Amino acid sequence: MRSCEVLIVGGGPAGSTAAWQLRRAGADVLVLDRERFPRLKLCAGWITPEVAGDLEMDVASYPHRLLTFPRLRVHLGRLHIPVPCVQHSIRRFEFDAWLLERSGAPVVQHNVRHIRAEEGGYVIDDAFRCRYLIGAGGTRCPVYRELFRELNPRAGDLQIVTLEHEIPYDWTDADCHLWFFEQGLPGYSWYVPKERGWLNVGVGAIAERLKARGQDIRAHWAHLAATLDRALAPGAQYDPGGFSYYLRGKVDIVRRDNAFITGDAAGLASRDLGEGIGPAIRSGLRAARAILGHEPYHLEDVTGLSVGSIARSMLGRLAPAAVGSGWRARAATGGSAHGLRHGDQ
Secondary structure (H helix, E strand, C coil), rough: EEEEEEEEEECCCCHHHHHHHHCCCCCCCCEEEECCCCCCCCCCCCEEEHHHHHCEEEEEEEEEEEEEEEEEEECCCCCCEEEEEEEECCHHHHHHHHHHHHHHCCCEEEECCCEEEEEEEEEEECEEEEEEECCCCCCCCCHHHHHHCCCCCCHHHEEEEEEEEEECCCCCCCCEEEEECCCCCCEEEEEEEEEECCEEEEEEEEEEEEEECCCHHHHHHHHHHHHHHHCCCCCCCCEEEEEEECCCCCCCCECCCCCCEEEHHHEEECCCCCCHEEEEHHHHHHHHHHHHCCCCCCCHHHHHCHHHHHHHHHHHCCCHCCCCCCCCCCCCCCCCCCCCCCCCC
């Protein structure tokens, strides 16, 4: 049986960030994930300057695709509103693997099935033993399932269902576009270009409201695809995939003895835009600091509204002091898939 001080289930942004913080302090950490990295991850891949700050990340030296948006294009019916702010897009295929490698933690590919408390710690599948356990395995995280599901039952009215696809595409419009409430959609659709010839498009909605209206998310996907074909992505071919997760609800218990839940395992995506990467990273940092004894573990202030982050970014654009903060913008080089740097795939 392999033993460690801290075992993290899930190598995505929450788990890798917790591992990075713990390893910097000298903790004995092991990460388990059922997938081998780099792995495909459906996600718009939108990160904020606050995420870059939490990760102490200089976006100018990030070694993979990162595109900086100087504005968002928001569509509300006939209204088309440019929102001046700074946001970034990444490919989760690259970003998650980079974060996990940067953490310096050893990683074992393993699909966790059973967890039991034993002698002040935890035993996982009779193969791993730890003192502290962090659940960072997303919506279906086994740590949530085994230790927290009855304490924090999922709220059905906060479940989001999505369809999206990330494709190589020679885009020409380098702005991020968001369409809200098109054709009665209880959610929004998006067009998110990625640096050097990749594009993510998708549609997300609150599942219960979609069902109550007798709507099918695939019909909304077809509407988005037709919209994109007319202007932003003519000729693009899609084969969308779906997944679901939960918006931030009432999460009463996020620590149980020496076990913690983070990110989508705790259901932390923002209530307005469903942003999950920022809350995942912040909760991973909080869990690590709690284990290191620096602060209690609480998440009441981790998830606000994503529009608040956008508003702070708008104000930051007006402040010259923001320049040189480590959030330097990388200029858009167009959609061409040529000119890949070493390490890109």
